[in-house]
Amino acid sequence: MYASILAGGIGTRLWPLSTRQHPKQFLRLLGERTMLQETVDRLTGVAPLDQMYIVTFNDYRDDIRQQLPELPAGNIILEPAGRGTAASIGLAATLIAARDPHAVMGSFHADHSIRNDAAFREALRFAEGVAHQGFLVTLGIHPSYAETGYGYIKYGEALSHTEGLTAHHVEAFVEKPPRDTAEAYLSAGNYVWNAGIFCWRVDRILEEIERLMPEVSAVLREVHAVALTSGGRMTPAVEAAMQRAWPRLRDNVTIDVGVMEHADRIAVIPVEVGWDDIGNWSQMARLFPVDAAENSIVGVAEERHFEVRSHDNLVYSATGRPIAIAGVSGLVVVDTPDGLLICAKSQAHLVKEVADNLQPS
Amino acid sequence: MYASILAGGIGTRLWPLSTRQHPKQFLRLLGERTMLQETVDRLTGVAPLDQMYIVTFNDYRDDIRQQLPELPAGNIILEPAGRGTAASIGLAATLIAARDPHAVMGSFHADHSIRNDAAFREALRFAEGVAHQGFLVTLGIHPSYAETGYGYIKYGEALSHTEGLTAHHVEAFVEKPPRDTAEAYLSAGNYVWNAGIFCWRVDRILEEIERLMPEVSAVLREVHAVALTSGGRMTPAVEAAMQRAWPRLRDNVTIDVGVMEHADRIAVIPVEVGWDDIGNWSQMARLFPVDAAENSIVGVAEERHFEVRSHDNLVYSATGRPIAIAGVSGLVVVDTPDGLLICAKSQAHLVKEVADNLQPS
Numbered sequence: 001m002y003a004s005i006l007a008g009g010i011g012t013r014l015w016p017l018s019t020r021q022h023p024k025q026f027l028r029l030l031g032e033r034t035m036l037q038e039t040v041d042r043l044t045g046v047a048p049l050d051q052m053y054i055v056t057f058n059d060y061r062d063d064i065r066q067q068l069p070e071l072p073a074g075n076i077i078l079e080p081a082g083r084g085t086a087a088s089i090g091l092a093a094t095l096i097a098a099r100d101p102h103a104v105m106g107s108f109h110a111d112h113s114i115r116n117d118a119a120f121r122e123a124l125r126f127a128e129g130v131a132h133q134g135f136l137v138t139l140g141i142h143p144s145y146a147e148t149g150y151g152y153i154k155y156g157e158a159l160s161h162t163e164g165l166t167a168h169h170v171e172a173f174v175e176k177p178p179r180d181t182a183e184a185y186l187s188a189g190n191y192v193w194n195a196g197i198f199c200w201r202v203d204r205i206l207e208e209i210e211r212l213m214p215e216v217s218a219v220l221r222e223v224h225a226v227a228l229t230s231g232g233r234m235t236p237a238v239e240a241a242m243q244r245a246w247p248r249l250r251d252n253v254t255i256d257v258g259v260m261e262h263a264d265r266i267a268v269i270p271v272e273v274g275w276d277d278i279g280n281w282s283q284m285a286r287l288f289p290v291d292a293a294e295n296s297i298v299g300v301a302e303e304r305h306f307e308v309r310s311h312d313n314l315v316y317s318a319t320g321r322p323i324a325i326a327g328v329s330g331l332v333v334v335d336t337p338d339g340l341l342i343c344a345k346s347q348a349h350l351v352k353e354v355a356d357n358l359q360p361s
Numbered sequence: 362m363y364a365s366i367l368a369g370g371i372g373t374r375l376w377p378l379s380t381r382q383h384p385k386q387f388l389r390l391l392g393e394r395t396m397l398q399e400t401v402d403r404l405t406g407v408a409p410l411d412q413m414y415i416v417t418f419n420d421y422r423d424d425i426r427q428q429l430p431e432l433p434a435g436n437i438i439l440e441p442a443g444r445g446t447a448a449s450i451g452l453a454a455t456l457i458a459a460r461d462p463h464a465v466m467g468s469f470h471a472d473h474s475i476r477n478d479a480a481f482r483e484a485l486r487f488a489e490g491v492a493h494q495g496f497l498v499t500l501g502i503h504p505s506y507a508e509t510g511y512g513y514i515k516y517g518e519a520l521s522h523t524e525g526l527t528a529h530h531v532e533a534f535v536e537k538p539p540r541d542t543a544e545a546y547l548s549a550g551n552y553v554w555n556a557g558i559f560c561w562r563v564d565r566i567l568e569e570i571e572r573l574m575p576e577v578s579a580v581l582r583e584v585h586a587v588a589l590t591s592g593g594r595m596t597p598a599v600e601a602a603m604q605r606a607w608p609r610l611r612d613n614v615t616i617d618v619g620v621m622e623h624a625d626r627i628a629v630i631p632v633e634v635g636w637d638d639i640g641n642w643s644q645m646a647r648l649f650p651v652d653a654a655e656n657s658i659v660g661v662a663e664e665r666h667f668e669v670r671s672h673d674n675l676v677y678s679a680t681g682r683p684i685a686i687a688g689v690s691g692l693v694v695v696d697t698p699d700g701l702l703i704c705a706k707s708q709a710h711l712v713k714e715v716a717d718n719l720q721p722s
Binding site: 327 | 376377665666667669670682683684685686687688689692694696698699700701702703704705707708711712714715718719
């Protein structure tokens with residue numbers, strides 16, 4: 001299988017840990033490896049490194065080369081400008097198609113956390129088989145609560161199954177729901193979270209892009225013509241073709257809105273793999289162990305922090321400075337050399353606005 | 362008049378701005394001058410610099426010499442160890458008595474804020490006259506609300522007055538009251554806050570110390586004998602005498618508990634001078650202007666802070682880092698190179714406990 005990993009996000013909702021200069025996917029959020037490295041590690045045995053493409057922007061090229069020194073330089077796709085995931089994923093499919101016109105590719109995000117790598121690989125192997133039959137396959141996450149911040153996928157009849165996994169026909173992609181709708185989805189049982197993880201034959205996705213997004217398709221065809229001469233690798237010639245064609249893309253469109261909501265032959269495989277997109281500080285807070293007062297204190301030596309009459313707080317330090325919380329609850333405190341955030345957990349969605357204001361582009 | 366300024370406090374309740382290494386009195390909290398410098402400036406015209414003594418500890422000698430370069434070195438009294446304000450003030454009175462046995466001295470704190478210097482000096486000049494008659498005079502602060510964190514002074518009949526100021530006989534010194542008692546004091550009208558500002562003849566205070574605290578008096582007499590040979594200045598000989606005698610002081614006793622609560626001929630002059638002891642972050646918060654959302658953001662450039670759905674917070678930065686608050690209210694956030702504090706304004710009294718834990722002695 002081939003793989004495409006989207007690594008161009010700027011992770012504004014985890015400011016000031018994630019910044020425009022050092023976004024989330026290049027950070028060691030939870031372990032020894034960065035999220036990008038963990039994403040690549042997770043695909044070991046599914047796609048060889050030579051068949052992995054990273055889609056990103058020029059600003060992050062050095063981070064990627066440093067973090068993935070064995071990745072061929074020609075596998076780093078630098079978009080001239082962000083035009084939505086339809087264009088990003090279409091580009092990866094285009095380069096892969098220039099190497100192998102009927103290849104199956106998976107599409108992943110560099111900044112998602114998945115705890116159960118083995119179950120994830122199992123699901124991908126099953127997805128690969130369904131994709132070979134011509135389906136556009138997405139992995140849907142069994143919802144564990146009524147989240148209102150994700151899109152959902154409604155599924156219908158089963159079309160194929162293997163031990164413990166079933167692929168279903170998709171009935172609808174639905175946008176982020178209000179709370180009561182999310183609760184109805186949860187109890188209905190045939191809705192899963194749309195995690196943006198896909199698997200398909202490159203000819204099938206490019207065919208759907210051609211049908212549904214002709215403007216994007218025209219740009220991709222121009223790149224494809226040059227990529228055929230580079231063996232599907234990024235070269236100065238391919239980059240020049242992208243630079244020429246890119247300005248014709250006027251809109252930012254996601255692959256969900258541009259393709260999946262309207263495409264034919266879509267399948268979803270519901271999975272339980274310990275997925276978390278760590279989309280904001282409230283979600284991040286759930287990933288750390290808590291003490292007796294339900295506080296998580298991360299990154300500060302025991303003798304350098306103190307809490308009194310405080311509960312249900314996350315204190316995340318990247319400076320190691322002494323930190324004290326007194327008489328507070330339900331807060332996220334993030335202390336890094338780039339900035340300081342104090343946010344109510346319940347208002348974590350406001351952090352995007354914070355980051356947009358404090359990091360003018 | 363002579364003056365004694367107590368500058369040995371460690372200001373734990375303003376951690377992490379005030380630290381053991383750099384306590385409150387040596388900081389520029391509100392303006393261009395440190396609190397110690399402001400205290401000295403305020404006494405200009407009341408006591409010449411040559412007649413001012415600073416009582417402190419060895420750790421802070423360099424700070425004082427740097428901040429008050431024109432103060433004679435012999436006017437810095439270094440206590441071998443803290444034994445309460447009775448011993449500190451008694452030491453200053455002892456050295457002054459060795460220069461002038463009937464001198465009038467004022468006793469002040471280096472870390473109090475007073476907005477109306479002219480009114481303060483006016484009150485001191487009046488106090489000096491009352492002290493000459495043999496009274497132990499204290500300046501009491503007209504209470505502006507029912508504070509439970511201060512001691513109060515109950516006063517009775519007038520004994521002397523000048524334009525706008527009256528000295529009263531003191532009926533009682535009372536300890537920090539519970540809330541309803543504080544409210545009763547406020548409405549009674551003859552209670553003032555005990556700010557620890559005194560004025561008396563050195564022979565009178567030493568006479569009361571002798572009567573009420575004979576153990577302290579014996580130590581001071583030993584120092585006095587040597588100070589007579591140094592003209593009342595700190596010299597190696599005086600310091601040696603202090604080092605010899607000091608270990609005999611076993612308890613820490615305040616001048617209020619040790620002397621004022623039991624002494625004869627005590628007077629209080631109620632004053633309105635814009636006094637604030639800035640005793641904790643909640644009091645500090647009241648000193649800064651607020652924006653439309655009732656937030657005070659101090660020490661961060663306009664484009665480097667952001668607030669959203671937040672009100673009634675103080676953000677005090679000594680690092681200048683970008684800072685954001687989102688969805689929070691009633692907090693004090695203090696960001697310095699020495700540490701980070703997030704505290705509910707209503708729980709500011711907890712900060713002493715924080716500082717004691719994060720700054721082991």
